[in-house]
Amino acid sequence: MKKNKSLLLLLTLVLALSTLLAACGSNDKGASNGGKNNTPAENASSGEEKLAADQTLRVNLSAEPPTFDPAQAQDSQANTVLKTMYEGLARMDEHGQPVPAAAEKWDVDGTKYTFHLRKDAKWSNGDPVTANDFVFAWERVLSPNTKPAAPYAYQLYYLKNAQAYNEGKITDFSQVGVKATDDYTLEVELDAPTPYFLGLTSFYTFYPVHQSVKDDAKWAVDASKMIVNGPFTLTTWIKGQTIEVTKNENYWDKDDIKLNKITMSLVNSGATEITSYRNNELDRAGHPNGEIPTDQIPIVQKELKDEYKVKGIASTYYYQFNVTAKPFDNAKIRKAFAMAIDRQIIVDKVTLGGQIPAFGFIPPGIAGVNDEYRTEVKDDYFTENVEEAKKLLEEGMQEEGYTKLPDITLTYNSSEAHKKIALAVADMWKKNLGVDVKTENQEWAVFIENRKNLNYQVARAGWSADYNDPMTFIDLWTSNSGNNDIGFKNEEFDKLIAEAKAIEDNTKRNENFKKAEEILVKDNMAIMPIYYYTNVAVEKPWLKGVSLDFSGAIDYTRAYITDARK
Template sequence: MKKTKLLALGLSVAMTASLLAGCGGTETAPTGTTAPENSGAPAAEGVSMSVCVASEPETMDPALNRTVDGGIMAHHLFENLYKWVDSAEGNNPDGGATAVLDLGMAAEEPEVVENADGTYTWTFKLREDAKWSDGQAVTANDFVYAWQRLVNPELAAPYNYIIDMVVNAVEIRNGEKDPSELGVSAPDEHTFVVNLTYNCPYFKEICAFPCTMPLRQDVVEGNANWTQDPATYISNGPMKLESWSHNAEIVMVPNENYYDAASVTVSKLTFKLMDDTRAMLTAFNNGELDFVNNVPVDETATLLANGSLIAGDYLGTYYVDFNNSKAPFDDPRVRQAFNLAIDRNYIVENVSQVGEIPADGWVPYGVYDAAGPDGDDFRTTGGTYWSVAPEDYEANCEKARQLLAEAGYPDGAGFPAVTYLYNTDDKHSAIAEALQSMWKDVLNVDVTLNNQDWNVFLSTRSEGNYNICRDGWISDYNDPVSFLDMFMTGNGNNNAHYSNPEYDKIMTEVLSDSDAAGRMELMHQAEDMLMEQDCAIAPLYFYTQPYMINSDLNGMYYTPLGFFVFTHVTSK
């Protein structure tokens, strides 16, 4: 537990100021550091950089994206009302001590007005020098279109719920109102107005998130393949798409029409699309890659020890989905038994090995509670749901066996054939094998393993065509609701297909509550229901963010939300 508290403190220090609506301040995140020298060739002026963050992306449409790797690409190609920049000074390509959320398409801080009916109106003035990559001006209507499209049920965007604080958003998602009735408007080309149902404390972060980035209606409408061709992939960020060789690479080059094009130091940014971690490490050591954020499991300890691999802060949880809608995991006793049989200490110490914390709840350490960054975090306040102390593991196993027997499967007798699904990756494979062994040893249950390529896996998991599967969640903003609203019935990211009307009722109240203490208390109740009463999922550990970067490069930075930014990288 001492280790847990120390890392939680580290996360709190790394994120020293809250980003609460109407409270001022900025949200901080770590600046990327450089690892000891690799064997790659020195970078030249006008850096041409090759990185690998994942294999073939599921989509390049910001509104449909639901992955961190897709979000990283979107942050280079598009720019929202707010953006992450290096140093507290703002957009400083020379680097700085922190990364902050700063103005992007917004030319100045918005005017926020509380209305007589309890709603809030945010008025953004847009930059008049902002242009799309084809030279056309970025207008407020581009935001209106993008936000209306996001909540349109016909699009079925996984994150269509993320702007539920906007007037009429919920009703539109439910098919009760037309997307044109969303509480957004454009009084003129450079004014974007948003009406909120309550004073949402994390709304600025929503205005930096990929799925709310602006889109051009004339580009998107009537062209289902607009993201596939650089000629139609019109973007407004510092980079633009040059080419996409499927399952090989995505190449970006500077967008000459970007309003701050002079600050972009990367002459070419190539995302190599790979899922073989050994091939990634080899390419990094050979100088073919300048950055990787995944390495072979059996190399992790050595790379950490020699300083080549850096473990950064990360607000996220690696977990197991049980398919709550199908037998035998429609029984909470079965789910709890499988959860308690997991030796989390073994997994983080012998399998993942990048300083992760064994998960004793769902929301990780470092996520703010009511007191914000100056008080205890949500996990510390909420306590633990099961002991992760090594000396208590056998007691957990005994309870697991008892629960499985109560569910009708004494010593695993009669338990149906089940499969654990995961996407192709060395670490996921090693974790899957460890889980398979634990469930056999503790519960006498046979679990078959099945791995799929990333895009196939995402589809299979989302559709619920599995018994048990791996999952991971990285916070979209520093608020517990980012971890809790996803388990509301019908949510596009609710891969466990969990449904509890009482949970929905609590979270619906949370999503309309401006009172900090009151909404936090409700979210603790929701987590109690999710973890203790229903045991809908099995969290394994709280993430760290490992990465390796060419020691000849400076200026990369990232946030604990998982977004790496390479736009202002320079050679030493």
């Protein structure tokens, strides 16, 4: 397939700016000395731009986060809000590099990390943030008694004995590689060198949690009980309508926070969102948490050209098969469905945002050995071939004894864009394979729950990088991953990932990733790649300081409004 060269250039630039933790070793010294870059807000306060009197940011989430519990979160909506309310040991700056946050500095000696916490860091109720709060939170994530089980528990498996504790093979948490040596010193020991570990500490699964949540099952759905350590506190939560966070006066770096409030509407309509934006009721619209209707993208691009922004991001849009449910428990049938669509037509005629057709799972923008992984390892695991797809479908049906396929439903979460893609794909399946597929939309929380419980046949999905390494896309399909919601289990795949986590040779790691991706896509077609994302949004000229990293994750905490706001 011909690639969009301008978009690939964008992705290359993104990678150059955000090599996240592939290059973090060179930044360890600066980070351990507590250095941080000046933010746009600091520049503004020095006289370059005058701040507006009303520092209220207005955005739309389009879907309500299913939870505000860092241990249970697993979606981009929750990520955006949790990032305003919590802070890990490190946070990512505007260049995608880890900088000191709850920890003012750290020392790294091979697999041992010593984090020195800020003595002025406080919870929103005034309590000090201590090393024991991190130990408490991480034990909560890993505990076999946590119900429901934390979906991202496997992200802590880098810690010594963490997996064994999570799987109940050892019962004493003191054997896990994390301990508080005093109130402000946290020692972490890893199983193996992990170059991207510092970046992981900025991820929500690694956030501290106030110990008052112990034995309180409802704290994460009650705004009055949410004691947080980040720049903002949750002050309003009207289910299905709005979420509002307000500046946390107990936050250690409050002087660097210019916004007083962020209001997030929960309107699941791209048409309404872009209308609100045009009416100056929103300061930003579009991805990653909202959307611009695809049929309006050409109009918006023309009429709001100075506000229109498109950026290649390290994220993949795909359909996933429930490999335990008929008829998709047959690999040949899965392959037939994947080969029977035209991805170029989808990105050219449906999504209209400069996306790139995907034939692998790991997207451009992820670091490889010397370049991008996707440059070093081509995504040529399958081709689009209708005749071959028909042949595979027939063979798969014969193997299963089908004279006719069972009824099939394609499920997607409520979104105009997802609906258009689903209808286009279903139409291609009908035209090219003669298969009728019903499409069904579900509200976000219901959709996530059904996927988690394998209550679907084929479903829309998307995955964004949690850190800049191929591992973030590959290890979620291991047998023990809490995010593996397709029922895929493969011993060779698991072995390749375990080896990749234990070795430092990046060339060898890449070989393992390539073999694992072949098993996932080429051999089993457990997931069906469709395209590599772009971030398409519009942003008012008076909004400054919004950080959109290489993965498409957005950070509003250092944003501010200039007095140009209308």
